[in-house]
Amino acid sequence: MQYDVSTPHEYIEVLEHDWRKDKLLAIRELIQTLAPELEEGIQYKMLAFGKGNDYLFHLNAQKNYVSLYVGNIEKVDPTQQLLEGFNVGKGCIRLKKSNDITSSNLPAFIEKAIALWRNGIDTSC
Numbered sequence: 001m002q003y004d005v006s007t008p009h010e011y012i013e014v015l016e017h018d019w020r021k022d023k024l025l026a027i028r029e030l031i032q033t034l035a036p037e038l039e040e041g042i043q044y045k046m047l048a049f050g051k052g053n054d055y056l057f058h059l060n061a062q063k064n065y066v067s068l069y070v071g072n073i074e075k076v077d078p079t080q081q082l083l084e085g086f087n088v089g090k091g092c093i094r095l096k097k098s099n100d101i102t103s104s105n106l107p108a109f110i111e112k113a114i115a116l117w118r119n120g121i122d123t124s125c
Helices: 008-014 019-034 106-118
Strands: 039-043 046-051 054-061 066-069 092-095
Touching: 008 039, 008 046, 019 046, 019 054, 019 066, 019 106, 054 106, 092 106
Parallel strands: none
Antiparallel strands: 039 046, 046 054, 054 066, 066 092
């Protein structure tokens, strides 16, 4: 889903109060905790995290899942062991209601993506 907003605060305010908002906010908090230097903004009508025009993550609430866009997943996790149990595409992790973030390896995946970004390694598509 696309939201016609211009700030992260507006984006969060327009989300329905359901499991998708809770999951999105949990991922947002995880990103902000692991990489406080990332700036939060809006790009492509979704939350974006990066510096300047160098975005590392995009986060969006869809109709049936929450999407975390990370560029090229294989560049971050070539074996995809960290994302076992998740529905993934080339650059998108789709989190459903049943996905438990805290007991999964998603935090480790996000941390690895941040480490690569900090070291100047390109993880984009």
